Amino acid sequence: MEKYDYLSIEKKWQKYWEEHNTFKAETGSSKPKFYALVEFPYPSGHGMHVGHIKAYSGLEVVSRKRRLEGYNVLFPIGFDAYGLPTENTAVKTGVHPRIVTDNNIAKFTDQLKRVGFSFDWSRVIDTTDENYYKWTQWIFLKMFENGLVFRDKTLVNYCPSCKVVLSNEDSQGGKCDICHSDIVQKTKEVWYLRITEYAEKLLQGLDKVNYLPNIRLQQENWIGKSTGAFVNFTVKENGEKLRIYTTRPDTLYGVTFMVIAPEHPIIEKYRANIANIDALDAYKAECAKKSEFERTQLVKDKTGVKIDGLTAINPVTEKEVPIYISDYVMMGYGTGAIMAVPAHDSRDYDFAKKFGIGIIEVIKGGDISKEAYTGDGEMVNSGVLNGISNKKEAIEKMLEVLAEKGCGEKGIQYKMKDWAFNRQRYWGEPIPIVHCPTCGIVAVPYEELPLKLPPVKDFQPGTDGESPLAKIDEFVHCKCPKCGGEARRETDTMPQWAGSSWYFLRYCDPSNDKEFASQEALKYWMPVDWYNGGMEHVTRHMIYSRFWHRFLFDKGEVPCDEPYAKRTAQGLVLGPDGEKMSKSKGNVVDPNDVVEQYGADVLRVYVLFMGDYEQAAPWSETSMKGCKRFLDRIWALQDMLIDGEEYRPEMTSSMHKTIKKVTEDIEAMKFNTAVAAMMTLLNELYSAGSVNKAELRSLLIILNPFAPHITEEMYSKLYGGILSEQQWVKYDEKLCTDSVIEVAVQVNGKIKAKINVPAEAEQDEVLSLAKADRAVASAIDGKNIVKEIYVKGRLVNIVVK
């Protein structure tokens, strides 16, 4: 037998599959449908690394198996191509982002094809294609029409290096998601999508879907629902209401001061009445300068200034308390004002200690001279609440009091903030809005979509944080769609996450030029049956796209409310040094190198065999050689082939066991143990010295999703026909066990012997066989048998004294 020439054979089958549309999904087919989705890549200039391969290989295996099982499978791929890195390359090299993107997509496509992924290449999408972003803009306009788009001048996360405003999601940890420099807070007028309107729906929707528990939990935490109460305090000097949010209305008697955010509007409103307004202004300016990083470093050391001239009145106790400003209260959460209960909140406690403010205990159980007590206990110093020791009850009671007095009510808050939706950059979807001096903000009419990104020479952003588009007069100057007068176009573009917020819908009907996708295609394919991707997208892309999808559902544009029925995540591929792969560390493995040197099948088997799919695992070239050896041994089975239409009796249980294991493990994403099971079977065949036709055929079919090229080649050579068009092999549960099984015999929990018993033997028979064993007999000789345990097919334990 000739050596396995992976380079030419892999190419041959890739060509065959492409020419014969082997993996084409057919909308409307009567077969059951299966929509498998992987996160489409951002086509960066560095090409793919092996992490991408692992990310796609999971559902690739599932998809190939499903096709063999008779499903009509949609397994698409595309490119999420808008974004800063491409634009930065363009700025650096002077090559237009369009060219950069096209080159990168070509490179990625080549890499993906060489791995032999069974994508439906007729459905490829590119978010920067005008036939695609036309619909991104269309959805944006729909949202605008429905009041979900608004402009606001507030504090925003700003990256001084990239010169862009970032969303909360894009500035996690106070670092820019793109360049990792420190974020500063800046007051700016920006576009927002009202995602908070969907907070409750996004939370409730999690009940209906099958996400991995940690994915679900992260989303719940990100949405961050809390229940509590709004309470209106009164400012003594002017009667103004000062509204606060608290989760602990039960501690209202313990309030000894109030704190408002430095940006709270009440300061501006009563400037004239505040004696120390200069000190407040100075503090405010200082806060604005601090980076997010500095603020978190100073958690313990509270700062603030007392407002001289405004005093608050507690609506329940009617006591007067001072008001402070401090940056530990955020304008963006709740009402930007809090009631401070130092006895039972550690932040308020720190502040009170530093500023020498009184502390009143209202819940017994702690030692408030040392620290704040946040646990439960009996209410004291709290009027009608005294004596209650159940927190829930105390809160209910206080809510009643607040309702009676008309100064507060139950309230709900979410940590999630509205989505800052514009970027002052070139390489993104233009926001289809016109600013008219007479009509104000006007939507570009639907008929004018796509609003095309104009060609420019200079993609440098303006120093004042203006988009490069602002420099193009032909783009900026336009007629107002409403009144026809002179108007200005919006020059900011959408953030990178826009295009990916609905791409799974476009795959259903990618070349439709009348709708973003036909109802027929959406009804047939949606929802996505199984979505796999990285953990890093759980609180961004996943939340954003669920939001867009739910909005479209509310408008009757899509047939189901939740887009993803199931979501899993793969672990990272680490470098050989155990570190995260990165260009700067020089530990990146290029899949093309592996394909050239070992073959695509080896790469595919290895990324799935290297460890638990959901766990991170380091790359090891020597380990990969084991996978190469495995496939070479599969190839060499041809030399051991004998006739036989059925499994040989001595191989029957191994065959059925392996098929069962592989069938089940693929569904559970336990690819590593599926491969291990096939290796075990292969070892058995080598021990037997032969394989018959029926056995090899089954083995090739279950190995096919992992190593499609070599199995396709062997199948066509030995059996004729195309493996990808065959049926998945069945197993029989009854044939998975051997007729004689080995049972371990323990005496007092220690293994003394291993005996062979008939599989269907009952306890009595097994026990007498066990006692007949010499080692067991001597261990129990002369002792009293206290207890005898038999676990069917596993072990016997004889307890003696």
Place this chain on the structure above:
RNA sequence: GCGGGUAUGGCGGAAUUGGCAGACGCGCCAGACUUAGGAUCUGGUGUCUUCGACGUGCAGGUUCAAGUCCUGUUACCCGCACCA
């Protein structure tokens, strides 16, 4: 600080969910075939004081039986972070 996770040979990792710890692979050792082997095949490989004992981060507990359950503890990883 809060939330979640992980810890098993020289290495990557298995373990039917309370039932033979170390499957499978790498590496290593030995043998075979070879002019040769960084190829292939065969066998071996947790540790130790080896007819036995000890072994799943550490200390306890429950059980006939614990990597798995309970209590406490340490280290590392991830997410959120002054969220009132």
